[in-house]
Amino acid sequence: MNNCRLQIRVLPNAKHEGWAGMWNNTHYKVALRAPAVDGKANEALIDFLADFFHLPKRAIVLVSGQTNRCKVIEIQGLAQNELQIPNL
Helix, strand or coil: CEEEEEEEEEEEECCCEEEEEEEEEEEEEEEEECCCCCCCCHHHHHHHHHHCCCCCCCHEEEEECCCCCCEEEECCCCHHHHHHCCCC
């Protein structure tokens, strides 16, 4: 199986969760209700992506950006050409 990587810009403390567009034409923006405190936004991002891609949480790996809003996520078992992200 293939793995793919996504560059994501997290928007914590949002009123609604979901895809929120692009940032600098390089990162997908994801709005999350969770605050950026004690890793809660990271956990919420993994939960959101696992639900969105219908994968187990263990298939979503935070590669970098643990304390930054810009993150690199690896999705295990999903090829780059299989990504079905809404048009943003």
